[in-house]
Amino acid sequence: MATWDFIQKQILLGDAACGKSSLLVRLTDNRFLQHSEPTIGVEFGSRIVEINEGDDAGKRIKLQIWDTAGQESFRAITRSYYRGAGGALLVFSLTSYSSFANCAGWLADLRAWGEDDLLVLLVGNKGDVLGEGEGAEGGERREVEREEAEEWAREEGLAGYVETSAKSGQGVEEAFNTLTRLVHARAQASLASRKKAGRGSSSLSSAGSSLPGISLAKEAGSAVGGRCC
Secondary structure (H helix, E strand, O other), X not given: OOOOOEEEEEEEEOOOOOOHHHHHHHHHHOOOOOOOOOOOOEEEEEEEEEOOOOOOOOOEEEEEEEEEOOOHHHHHHHHOOOOOXXXXXXXXXXXXXXXXXXXXXXXXXXXXXOOOOOEEEEEEEXXXXXXXXXXXXXXXXXXXXXXXXXXXXXXXXXOEEEEOOOOOOOOHHHHHHHHHHHHHHHHHHHHHHHHHHHHHOHHHHHOOOOOOOOOOOOOOOOOOOOOOO
């Protein structure tokens, strides 16, 4: 017997070394991945969480998260994992402006190979570094300001922008919570619309018109971190 009511698939994508794997480990194991090896192809993590409010309060979801490699050589492999995802976290490092600039290419690739209704949340990782021009541990400095990232996310029609730190845990729950809540709301609204359309077609069917069957399988989720929606 299944221990969840909904399933939601999310993907992590962005340049290599921007902290995608560390974000996944922080979320699933609540620890910092001090020495992360480059992801080979894809890695997987999951979490069972409970929805805390709304019509689905008390129900549980299984969040499936696919961490994709940032290297170009694995692009053909990782693209196959875009399909079926309801949400994507597009990650860049706040200490690397080039990783932010490259988000445009990642987004174009995602839109070409992902689902039409995919929701994308922009995530600026390594938020534990100090401000621009100030010294930081390891010599890293912030190269991307919040205002610029927020503006780009708005221009591209993304679901929003969140800053995180896999090292301290700051914003990690918020990032996954925000995306999961939005994906769940959209999926449930779509399901309600399809149910309504199905009821409205009954008179046509009785008159001899046949409409394609609609699958009402639950494949959306909400809430991450055990406390969210």
